[in-house]
Amino acid sequence: MQDNVKQEIEISIVTPMHNEEGCVREFHSRISAALKGMNTTYEILLINDGSTDCTEDIIRELSLNDPNLKGIMLARNRGQCTAIYAGIQESRGQYVVIMDGDLQHKPEEIPSLICEIRKGYDLVSGCRTNRGESMIKRKLPSKIANYLMRTTSGCQVQDMGGLSCLKGKLARSMTLREGQHRLIPALVYSMGGSVSEVPISAPPRFAGKSHYGIGRSIDVLFDIVMLWFQSSFKQRPIYLFGRISLLMFMVASLIMVWLLYGKVFFGEHMGTRPPFMGAILLYLSSLGFMSTGFILESLANTYEAVMGTKTYQIRETISQGIAEKPKN
Incomplete structure (x- = not known):
């Protein structure tokens, strides 16, 4: 019933x-x-x-x-x-x-x-x-925010x-x-x-x-960035950070190949040249981004497992003047 x-x-x-x-x-x-x-x-x-x-x-x-x-x-x-x-x-x-x-x-x-x-x-x-x-305060920020949200989400x-x-x-x-x-x-x-x-x-x-202030516009900007992140990479952090890591690794490897070519054919020293240090930094950054992707992926999986947890607490509900306490 x-x-x-x-x-x-x-x-x-x-x-x-x-x-x-x-x-x-x-x-x-x-x-x-x-x-x-x-x-x-x-x-x-x-x-x-x-x-x-x-x-x-x-x-x-x-x-x-x-x-x-x-x-x-x-x-x-x-x-x-x-x-x-x-x-x-x-x-x-x-x-x-x-x-x-x-x-x-x-x-x-x-x-x-x-x-x-x-x-x-x-x-x-x-x-x-x-x-x-x-x-200035409401209409223009709203137009910009809506344009960015349409662009990032496709909606x-x-x-x-x-x-x-x-x-x-x-x-x-x-x-x-x-x-x-x-x-x-x-x-x-x-x-x-x-x-x-x-x-x-x-x-x-x-x-x-109104309860809205300039802080809301800043929050909206972060929301749009997060929307882009989720829409572009299907809510999988490893997709984004993995691509950045791979790009850095490839650039570093190209630099190393170029330096190695100079050493083999022209006798140039590798370790004393600035590009060598740059390539090392790119390798380390690549490892850092990949690690970040794995960490965020693990956190996302954990969140999915516990997403049933509510972020609020209802003190009571009122219907026809009768108060009812939420069930534990």
Whole structure:
């Protein structure tokens, strides 16, 4: 019977909340109205990511009168990606919609994503148009980051870090590490999934202050480098470091052959010439890169073995005002 109940939910809304007391009620009102208008079954998962304001109290209050609302209280602040991952793992819907709680993702545009993903796609991303944000602080960095992510991954989604909808089973099978919520379309594409886009609007934040700063742009750059690493070398470190090691070994060997030729035919000394020392350094560097590849390969295998370990802890979940402690 429990399995049948789980299968009845079509749409799961996963929304992280950190100090969003000014947005929670309005978000809940508008997302509830949008989903009720779709005449489908749904659940709303609000993940309180260690808020220090009244966000948690408001979620508890709203859950009293909404059986479709589930509050997930993390033990402490773990960041947006971890909060999203926790919500996905608690979801039960056939489709999982990931959206922000500041209403810069309009709840009224959820139907267009659901309509598109019902065509059989594994993921549908919302492409923001007519963004009214600062060109220097937000729009330009976003354009550059999206271009680099498309180039490195091959995924042609124009706007990867925004509103998205995934098939539920696929979403719950993914293991997201910190920062990878910005790469979800590229990750799905790299897994062989089909992706699509629909245009969405980009209204200003409803209330409160943005949590994004310059540090986020730096983090995105590192995420792109890691995405390139994974996409280009199939998540196998030995492929990358092995190629670098082989290249260094070949260059060093060519230098040695050239020096040996000079010694045999022209009587030139090998050990006193700078190229000889350069070749030795290249041989040592080649050995170092190969060793690094083996070490990272071993670490990757170890990670795969223990990847079931969660990076967050749920303090309690709230449904219809009733608190439930997680099972150990």
